[in-house]
Amino acid sequence: MTDLLAMTHCAPRADRTVVIPFPSPVPPPVIKATLFLKVPGGSITSSDKGKNPAWDVLLQSEADYRAAIEELRKKIDEIVKELNVLKEVHALQLVCLKGIKVLGKCFLASPVKKDFYAATDDCILQGGSLSTPVTGNENYQLYVYAHETIGAKEHIWLGINDMLKEGEWVDKSGSRIRFQNWETEVTSQPAGGRSQNCAFMSVIDSGKWFDENCRAVKAFVCEFNIV
Structure with missing residues (x-):
């Protein structure tokens, strides 16, 4: 009985809070990447835009490529329209053969x-x-x-x-x-x-x-x- 009283007396109080400190989170490191492009005569980076003539050449080449693709699409559309007209003409010719x-x-x-x-x-x-x-x-x-x-x-x-x-x-x-x-x-x-x-x-x-x-x-x- 005496031991039980002693244990009760020594038990920690319920209203006491133990705070355990944790270290503050460390932000991830910022990694800066530089884009290198291989061009004849060496390499250029994205920071050279507007400064290095080689970069301007690449941009112009891409613009020319996109323009060529768009022109090709237009020609394909024109061909499709011409084919549709030919189909209509052919259909009309068949109608005329049946009629007058x-x-x-x-x-x-x-x-x-x-x-x-x-x-x-x-x-x-x-x-x-x-x-x-x-x-x-x-x-x-x-x-x-x-x-x-x-x-x-x-x-x-x-x-x-x-x-x-x-x-x-x-x-x-x-x-x-x-x-x-x-x-x-x-x-x-x-x-x-x-x-x-x-x-x-x-x-x-x-x-x-x-x-x-x-x-x-x-x-x-x-x-x-x-x-």
């Missing part, structure tokens, strides 16, 4: 009947547009071609409409048409008002134009501009 060539255009008939919107999309997917005669000769050639390929009693969509403004007929680019061939002797076309904003050529009426509801289904002819 009229001045600077090719016509290709599609006897499958569709509404105006679907017919327009179909021609665009082929790289062309709905046929839109701009002269009396073109209109006659289109009429003859449609008569021979689609039928003497058929109608074909034309690439014009007055959807934006009633009575103002425009082509695919939104420009007002200059040439018109409306049937005016019997029905005084266009006569459909706001319910008929698209136009078709009547083969049975010798190529005269009529307005029509755009949701009607008709045959159509795509046209392709020849490069």
